[in-house]
Amino acid sequence: MKPMKSIDVARIAIKMAMCTREEEEILKNKYWQQGVKVAAVDYGGEYVNSISKIIERAVVAAKREGIIEDTHAAEGAVAGAAHEAAIQVMNKAMGLNVGGKIGIAYADEHLCVCVFFAVGMLNLNEVAIGLGHRSLK
Secondary structure, eight states, X not given: OOOOOHHHHHHHHHHHHHSOHHHHHHHHHHHHHTTOEEEEEEEEEEHHHHHHHHHHHHHHHHHHTTSSOSOHHHHHHHHHHHHHHHHHTHHHHTTXXXXXXXXXXXXXXXXXXXXXXXXXXXXXXXXXXXXEEEEOO
């Protein structure tokens, strides 16, 4: 099988963040068969107070789903990519609530974390997406 490029892994992380719960299991099986480790986890809360929780949820999900091993380098790669993704939605989310999913994909040396959130209050929502990439061997 041909090695995956970072853009291919990024697309998969985005798909995992955007899929429904029903689609999630189908996609997990599909991507595992292609050699891509994936996970998705829901998240919601007030943005500013949630950045560390978003990062923590990504790391816990990556470990739980066997995407990464329990090492400092692997946890740091997920945390760094999750932080980058979360910061990319800051201009839209500052002072508001966010709700949506975190998608994670890892293949070859590429690790991508995507956040796909509705941003707002009550029923007045905007949509934001952020993506972070790290290299991990």
